[in-house]
Amino acid sequence: MPHGAVAWAFDGPAEGGREDKAARLLLLDSLGCALAGLRHARPHGFGEALAHAMPGRIALPGVAASLSRAGAAGVLAASMCWDEANDGLAIAHGRPGLAVAPLVLAALAEGVTLGEARAAYALGYEVAARAGLAWRIRPGMHVDGSWHALGAAAAAARLAGGGAASAARAVRLAACQIPASLYAPIAAGMDGRNTYPAHAVLLGTLAAAASAAGMDAPKEGFAAGRKAVLGRDDAPATAEPGRWLLAEAYIKPYAGVRHAHYAAAAAIALRGRIPADSVSAILLETYGEALTYAGNRAPASAIKAQFSLSWAAAAALAQGDLSPEAYTDAALADPALRRLEALVELRDWGGGREGRGARLTIVSKDGRRETAAVEAVPGDAALPMTREAVVAKFARFAGPTLEARTDAVAGVMLDGAAGARLDPFSRA
Secondary structure, X not given: OHHHHHHHHOOOOOOOOHHHHHHHHHHHXXXXXXXXXOOOHHHHHHHHHHOOOOEEEEOOOOOOOOEOHHHHHHHHHHHHOOOOOOOEEHHHOEOOOOOOHXXXXXXXXXXXXXXXXXXXXXXXXXXXXXXXXXXXXXXXXXXXXXXXXXXXXXXXXXXXXXXXXXXXXXXXXXXXXXXOEEOHHHHOOOHHHHHHHHXXXXXXXXXXXXXXXXXXXOOOHHHHHHHHHHOOOOOOOOOOOXXXXXXXXXXXXXXXXXXXXXXXXXXXXXXXXXXXXXXXXXXXXXXXXXXXXXXXXXXXXXXXXXXXXXXXXXXXXXXXXXXXXXXXXHHHOOHHHHHHHHHEEEEEOOOOOOOOOEEEEEXXXXXXXXXXXXXXXXXXXXXXXXHHXXXXXXXXXXXXXXXXXXXXXXXXXXXXXXXXXXXXXXXX
16 A cells, blocks of 8 residues: 555655656756746636635745645645646656646755655655556546645655654544545546646645544555545556665656647657648547546647547648647647547547557648658657656746756756755755
8 A cells, every 4th residue: 555655665766866856857857847837827827816814935836825844845746747747657647747847846946855855745746656557537537636635645745754653643534534526527628627637636635634633544544445435446557665666756848738649749740741731621530538637628728638549640740749839828729639639530549459559641632641650759668758858848847937056957957966955946
């Protein structure tokens, strides 16, 4: 069960090793995604509204009011997923760091050392990843904001100075109240889904505080919740102690739900073979989970487009990329993009094949066909993103906010000593 990861993961991976390097890259990418998200108006308003209940000392870029650590982390969690470009873990079918990284980044802004921040991140990630392995959502649910709270609880307890016993109690407390988040806002084209990880941040923070006060809950709570909420009492998937799942995480090269990245990569491979305005038919074949989770058609809002296979294929064909620019108001109103999206036929890529991937076929008005198949995209275990690629993505996402300080922040995050301190949100 997830709380079993606390004892061995509490101190984090060895400094300088493969797992430590992976944790640093994940944190850097999380920071970049959060800073990019903070450039949208809605997260600003969320931060300013939350500051009424959670005032403090942390000044986030673009947010007029300063926030407490928990409040800032909540805003960062919503911002981090705003462009749908942050990392995830395929075997957990979700993003274990989504509620953990924001707590760690907020703690850095209050002077926590880089070493303590990395250890708390790794601990929270491993707890959340194991919860994600075991917690499989029902149809109509959304994964974000559910089991993530267990990782947030472990990280928050460690950041507050608690030991392994306190972190384990916090995880048990959070495990008895895992929320069931719904997919409904995405289906309706509404951005309330982006508050789900903020809820997990706050639930984890409350569980850590309760643990510090000596409160506790039974370790059987996770299994009981799994049965009560999901109707499952089968043996859950597990990962052995000492296996750092954060080293198996993917970092996204594109914005948008991960399921759509294979379609986007196939479209980019085909771009230019047939001019976009000459395409008369598009067939996208992909795996069943992607079709179930990201089958939204004719999206009229950014969040619905971020969860649309057909939009990803159309935008990548037209733009040669799948970036946050694919979800702007201008992109969503582009008649050429709309035409391409309407042409896409979605089909299950069966034939006994396993795993993720996509095959895209485009047909020209004169009947010429071009096909590309993609079974791995950058970030997959078979094709990990290089340090250089992650740094380049960070510069693209964070550069407009950090300006001249961008390279220095990346340098400290990736190579700084354990005792280093860094305010990741300051331009100074």
